[in-house]
Amino acid sequence: MTKVLRAVIYARFSTDMQRDASIADQIRSCREHAARQGIDVVEVYSDKAASGASLMRSGIQKLLHDAQEKTFDIVLSEALDRLSRNQADIASIYQKLQFRNVMIETISEGTISEMHIGLKGTMNSMFLKDLALKTHRGLKGRALQGKSAGGKAYGYHNVLRYDAAGEPIRGERKVDPAESDVVRRIFADYATGLSPKKIAEALNSEGVPGPSGRGWGASTLHGNRERGTGILNNELYIGRQIWNRLSYVKDPETGKRVSRLNPQEEWVVTDVPELRIIDQELWDAARSRQGAMRVKDTSIPIWDRRRPMTLFSGLMTCGTCGGGFSKISQTSFGCSTARNKGKAVCGNMATIAQAELERLVLDALQTQLMDQKALAVFCEEYARERNRLQSQACAARASLEKELATAKRDHAKLIDAIIAGVPAEQVKDRMLTLDARRIELEGLLARTATPSPVRIHPRMAETYRAKVVTMIDKLKHPDGMLEAKEALRGLIDRIVLQPTAPDGRLAIHLEGALAALLMLGLGGARQRGLSGESQAVEDIEELVLVAGVGFEPTTFRL
Numbered sequence: 001m002t003k004v005l006r007a008v009i010y011a012r013f014s015t016d017m018q019r020d021a022s023i024a025d026q027i028r029s030c031r032e033h034a035a036r037q038g039i040d041v042v043e044v045y046s047d048k049a050a051s052g053a054s055l056m057r058s059g060i061q062k063l064l065h066d067a068q069e070k071t072f073d074i075v076l077s078e079a080l081d082r083l084s085r086n087q088a089d090i091a092s093i094y095q096k097l098q099f100r101n102v103m104i105e106t107i108s109e110g111t112i113s114e115m116h117i118g119l120k121g122t123m124n125s126m127f128l129k130d131l132a133l134k135t136h137r138g139l140k141g142r143a144l145q146g147k148s149a150g151g152k153a154y155g156y157h158n159v160l161r162y163d164a165a166g167e168p169i170r171g172e173r174k175v176d177p178a179e180s181d182v183v184r185r186i187f188a189d190y191a192t193g194l195s196p197k198k199i200a201e202a203l204n205s206e207g208v209p210g211p212s213g214r215g216w217g218a219s220t221l222h223g224n225r226e227r228g229t230g231i232l233n234n235e236l237y238i239g240r241q242i243w244n245r246l247s248y249v250k251d252p253e254t255g256k257r258v259s260r261l262n263p264q265e266e267w268v269v270t271d272v273p274e275l276r277i278i279d280q281e282l283w284d285a286a287r288s289r290q291g292a293m294r295v296k297d298t299s300i301p302i303w304d305r306r307r308p309m310t311l312f313s314g315l316m317t318c319g320t321c322g323g324g325f326s327k328i329s330q331t332s333f334g335c336s337t338a339r340n341k342g343k344a345v346c347g348n349m350a351t352i353a354q355a356e357l358e359r360l361v362l363d364a365l366q367t368q369l370m371d372q373k374a375l376a377v378f379c380e381e382y383a384r385e386r387n388r389l390q391s392q393a394c395a396a397r398a399s400l401e402k403e404l405a406t407a408k409r410d411h412a413k414l415i416d417a418i419i420a421g422v423p424a425e426q427v428k429d430r431m432l433t434l435d436a437r438r439i440e441l442e443g444l445l446a447r448t449a450t451p452s453p454v455r456i457h458p459r460m461a462e463t464y465r466a467k468v469v470t471m472i473d474k475l476k477h478p479d480g481m482l483e484a485k486e487a488l489r490g491l492i493d494r495i496v497l498q499p500t501a502p503d504g505r506l507a508i509h510l511e512g513a514l515a516a517l518l519m520l521g522l523g524g525a526r527q528r529g530l531s532g533e534s535q536a537v538e539d540i541e542e543l544v545l546v547a548g549v550g551f552e553p554t555t556f557r558l
């Protein structure tokens with residue numbers, strides 16, 4: 001009997017000339033093609049409004065993932081460029097599917113081979129470059145006319161008009177009265193000495209929507225002067241439109257767009273006096289306060305220009321809003337959200353000295369995250385949970401053994417039927433199915449051994465404390481400081497800083513990384529003593545999920 005081929009369909013649209021119905025049209029054409037060829041369609045994948053220049057598409061990624069399961073034999077598509085227009089990507093897709101014995105067939109090109117990949121891949125890549133050039137040319141023409149060439153600036157709204165033929169006139173915009181008042185206020189406040197953080201805080205406290213519809217942040221205002229981003233750097237507010245300041249290219253490894261500053265001679269500058277919001281005197285005052293743009297000293301390597309990471313950088317969390325805690329001065333930490341977006345978003349304005357925070361947390365790591373009472377509770381809870389898991393494993397094993405016995409018994413009955421005169425052709429398929437299932441069940445049983453009893457080493461707490469003390473001592477010596485810092489950070493999940501009433505000081509909730517604590521207490525990644533056999537890292541990691549009772553966060557009141 002001839003095997004019926006299983007196919008999946010892939011459809012995609014991306015350009016303005018296409019619409020949602022294009023997906024349905026492609027799928028219908030592929031189904032009709034499959035029916036003519038006698039092929040079963042088992043799944044459909046699609047990507048809407050997704051560029052073919054990148055593989056960062058959910059539909060194509062799911063298709064490639066499912067191909068690993070070998071649930072289909074053919075990928076059907078309207079044309080090869082639906083899968084990808086990128087020459088390297090289409091070659092990669094072809095190689096991955098070929099490796100799994102999956103063919104590609106399109107309505108336009110038929111069965112795809114290496115020749116199609118080379119020729120069509122090159123043509124599609126050339127199409128993308130040509131499309132980019134035409135799009136850029138069209139946008140440049142729009143920018144020279146003083147119209148919007150993409151994007152929407154705060155303070156303006158788009159105007160939709162039609163020409164005599166009923167075609168939309170694109171790029172028209174007008175000053176938005178409400179938003180333009182906010183822009184003038186921002187410039188006036190900044191020129192009189194208010195910082196972007198204070199301005200953002202005031203706007204948030206009054207409930208003024210930001211450009212994205214959410215709260216204001218300091219970076220929304222100051223942006224990047226060199227790149228012309230941010231409210232305070234947008235020259236459109238003085239009736240001067242600058243287009244093509246930045247260009248965007250896709251990183252071939254991540255598929256993400258990366259912006260690059262174009263040479264100034266490539267900028268397209270157009271006067272649009274009707275769009276002016278800020279008068280020249282206020283603009284000059286704001287620019288004067290910004291001061292001359294600082295030139296970066298490129299002679300200093302970037303790793304030497306970064307702010308040094310403190311012992312617990314990135315691990316601190318505000319207990320009020322969930323935002324990060326960062327340095328607000330040379331010696332203190334505070335909530336970043338409260339300072340960037342104001343008290344209307346987060347009212348936690350309490351601070352803590354870096355030295356005090358590190359002293360308290362290091363003391364907790366030494367004395368409280370592995371005390372005997374907590375360890376006793378953990379051992380009890382862990383043993384109870386492992387016994388429950390062991391009971392489940394035993395029940396599952398018994399079910400597999402029962403099914404295996406049934407498969408063997410049914411197989412034996414079929415052999416008896418053949419001996420009794422039943423033609424072998426009538427029972428052949430059933431015998432093969434039972435034999436395949438028998439092999440599968442025997443493999444499952446071999447991999448599901450009954451868990452061994454659990455025993456916690458009695459000196460685990462002592463080993464842990466000794467190692468933590470050693471790591472803390474290494475912080476004082478340059479040779480071992482970096483290694484010790486990373487090891488200590490690995491023992492912590494997070495540090496939650498919660499203001500307490502009525503004094504407003506901070507309580508520190510220190511949450512230990514259970515798997516790291518236990519591995520350190522056991523003396524390494526593998527250590528005898530947690531069970532009768534050598535304990536693997538995977539079992540240690542399981543503890544994070546099944547046992548946390550004995551290691552509740554340690555709390556300090558400051």
